Amino acid sequence: MAELQIRRLDSGAPDFSEALDALLAWDSVSDAGVQAAVDDIVEAVRCRGDAALLEYTRRFDRVSADTVPALEFSQDQLQAALAAIDPELRAALEHAAARVRAYHEHQKQDSWTYTEADGTVLGQQIRPLDRAGLYVPGGKAAYPSSVLMNAIPAKVAGVAELIMVSPTPDGVANDIVLAAAAIAGVDRLFAIGGAQAVAALAYGTETIPRVDKIVGPGNIYVATAKRKVFGQVGLDMIAGPSEILVVCDGKTDPDWIAMDLFSQAEHDEDAQSILISPDVDFLAAVENSIRRLLPDMEREAIIRASLEGRAALIAVPDLATAIDLVNRIAPEHLELSVDAPETLLPEIRHAGAIFMGRHTPEALGDYCAGPNHVLPTSGTARFSSPLGVYDFQKRSSLIQCSESAAPLGKTASVLARGEALTAHARSAEMRWPTK
Template structure:
């Protein structure tokens, strides 16, 4: 794992290069995805089935075999052992509770002219949630996408999840049942995104697509944006941990590896002003890699995109954190809450040494679908607000409209929009 110091002459460039990662800029990838979307639009179910057989080696002979029934979801839930079922129910309860606090409501007020202004909040009608199911499957992602949609009041939730060789983790189906997903299709990749966006004979078109996926999914979501909404274009998982010397290096090392084991292009960065502690964490990482089942993935990740960064002090660390705008940020210090006040850009902030990022992935309550690749500079975690939309409300009274109409008349003429001006003028020249 590379070691960097802010005192190195070329640190700024090396650190910038470390952060640079293009998720969906490969022209060949984009061309492939565009063709898949075009073919799904033209051939519908038949093409989605063909690609599902080709890429996922799914044994289905007809498209109807790719949809799961509510009875199958219920059977998966009822088949869980007690311990797993209780953990899933705890996670669902906490996620729902947190997102209930995010619900937005409409409002109105009457201005000093007697006009009523306000905002109406309504849920989306139908959404599609993408759940990974290839190299890894994540029942937690089902809960994190479906429950906020339910809280928002979405009428219909459609889930797509790839099932390699026709096999699927029963826990994913159990989570779909618990979260109240309405329909589940065992399809994935760009073809699933295209089916959700444009609809097929069987898959209904949706108003918005949420959830993480591989680079084909990310590219497809970008391509269909405008036909429907999307939550974000997600890149590889990231974690940045800041800690000082009064921590257990074994804990910090495992926190870093918890994200590195996701993917060979995941990113784990550790920042500290304590060189001895940095060395101890480096040694702990090496020790952990000898026992982790996904050690090869994690090792490749930290070699290619990881870093141990020595800083002069906490102030310098905060500047770097805000530059990175990490998906997951751990502040393993005693005054973490105070330090968090200085963080402007992060997807989720885990405060204190007893708050590992792994808790957030499953059952803390806040959403684990988070902005990556520096996009926390301008975007937010998935939430209820992603499944609601706002309409402006304007109602003018007979007298209250007059000064507004006069102003609109003047401004419209300045923009050479005569019909606008006359439309406003009718309201005060009566």
Template sequence: MNLTIRQFSSSAEGFYADLETLLAWDSVSDAGIQKSVADIVEQVRLRGDEAVIEFTNRFDRRDVTSSSELEISREELALAKKRVSPELVASLEAAAKRVHQYHERQKQPSWQYQEENGTVLGQKVTSLDRVGVYVPGGKAAYPSSVLMNVMPAKVAGVSEIIMVVPTPDGFVNDVVLAAAFIAGVDRVFTIGGAQAVAALAYGTQTVPKVDKIVGPGNIYVATAKKMVFGIVGIDMIAGPSEILVVCDGKTDPDWIAMDLFSQAEHDEDAQSILISPDLAFLDSVKESMERLVETQSRQAIIKASLEGRGAFIHVKDMDEAMDIANLVAAEHLELSMDEPEKWVEKIRHAGAIFMGRHTPEALGDYCAGPNHVLPTSGTARFSSPLGVYDFQKRSSLIYCSDVGASELAKIASPIARAESLEAHAMSAEYRMLKGD
């Protein structure tokens, strides 16, 4: 199959403008979607289960008559696990263990210290009480999404985890349910779309109100998450999946081709970019891609993704490659090269960094340990992977001694009066010791 992939040279005039155009992604939903989602969210807020059932029957083509039909019990999750092959269950359990072990290292303890005058300052770290996890459903199975969203919440100590998963036409995916059982999800509801997000945000007669909603979804889910943010917390609004591979030209071209395919096969909007100072290597990878794409069951999606948003970029040297990588701020960054530990020091913006020739991004998606929920569309400039810290909140601790309060009042009072906030000043001054 002939692939038409754009190729750029960093030395060409207008390169950086072309790069900006290539990377541009508008994830904002249109007015029609906004209006539709707003109506769904408001109806669920006002009518609860009745609206959830109505929208579930309409959009997922189901025939639910009672809210009790929407929940899957832990016993049913256990039965689903038994219907999954032992080999797949073993892989899910091994992946869950690795993800759990990695996130254990992210736990942040509370801390405090005492000043000489007896004042105690610190921070109290507390887990969220209840979290909602959205998992895409239907015939597409994403058990890895269950593990990656649930395990850090478990490690953080979240008391209750509620999972929602759509079941179009009543199709229930045993692999997803098995993953929910293995991960320790507390309750599972077979609802999806904007109505599921609204149910989690506001609570219904059946679905509990949560403190935070995490997990991927389509444009309706993303739009609903934006709308309820502030009522609840959300993880992020993710764009299409993306990979940036930086290679010195010494890795097997077939390996790199398949690494690029691993993102392109997600959907037509996914983005795969290869950077190298070796022009002949870029040609070799293109030859590999044209040959190997014929072996892929999702070749039409891969082709559309690569031709629509993919690119090869020829750079003068590896230093320039690192500079461009920082501009891209990719969700997934592969450093397929000698001494990647040396070059990683130059990377400032990336969701996850895969170092060396034997570390494909696909391993990170499933079982390496770090979370695969990552910032996309350049947001790695200011965002981080999903982690334990997303399921914890921090409260400041301030415990003044009488001497400490008196000393702080001397600092606070002038500032408060400069802001014309007399009550603030007097509140502080009341704590001043006589003679101070």
């Protein structure tokens, strides 16, 4: 096998900006074939409900059922799966869930009001969504961590009913995923997936309840379906490939950094791993570690494709330049493997999650640190935030005016007449007539 080739970039090179743009470029738009297929599936489920769900489940997952209710797991089945998994794995899931729950409890917000001098009351009422839908991939891999990270914030927010969908190809259910659903408090779980499951959550069928918001990752068909139904329901985000950006001063064990880069590269061939350092000798050491450690990795082929296709080792003159690049890239995961990482925080404007210090690998964030692992990708950390309790709450403005609020009425009247909206003006003037 040919020797691994990883891009080496220098921030001082004349063509660096163009090279970085090319490295970061990611087009997640569906092709025409995917879009057409999703359009047909969504429309069929919207119009024919359960019957269409059964047809697509037979076609894509090779699962035959006479009714959609037959595809629902009972709470007893979830508890049985929890009892059946390895005790050490159960303990790890429960430990992770407790930490995720404790962190998200801090995000809860309460309704508030204040009263002005004339008696006018203003405020905000905060309420949870009535019902949320959670998509969890099935098939090639099991992601119980996705169940915990998506379901627990919803339950902490007070969502009354959480509906989870997850495909079971060939009728094979994953006990670890079912166990995670039990731990997280999922209310109902259906063995359906793909664009058809997204459509069912968005529009509702005879069996699947319509939800207010859909969260959770999926393949290109799922992502395309989420785009199509947006507006009918709320969405968490349309996520791109996983990313890690490591800033290191050259003092961390290069094997540690190599493995941190692997931890994202092993997700899939399109994942992106970038290391930035002012120490060019350290970049070389990490490259040597990568070449030495890669042959022993179980997902060697995926890691190799990811590193050769989208990874880079970037030399910078100093850490200040590194932070400038961080803000330009706006990474999903940022590791600050440096002395006193907290001193860099004031300059960091864009990052999904920030892992501080040499003993804080990103992998802990994926599973059990506590903060959510559902993070903005592809530069969207410039305007987006991690999934949280706030994603499952909605806010209503509160306004109560008193008889003494004539100045407000006068202001509204003047502005309304300025916009030629006479009914608006008279609505205020009738309550507070001009003397």
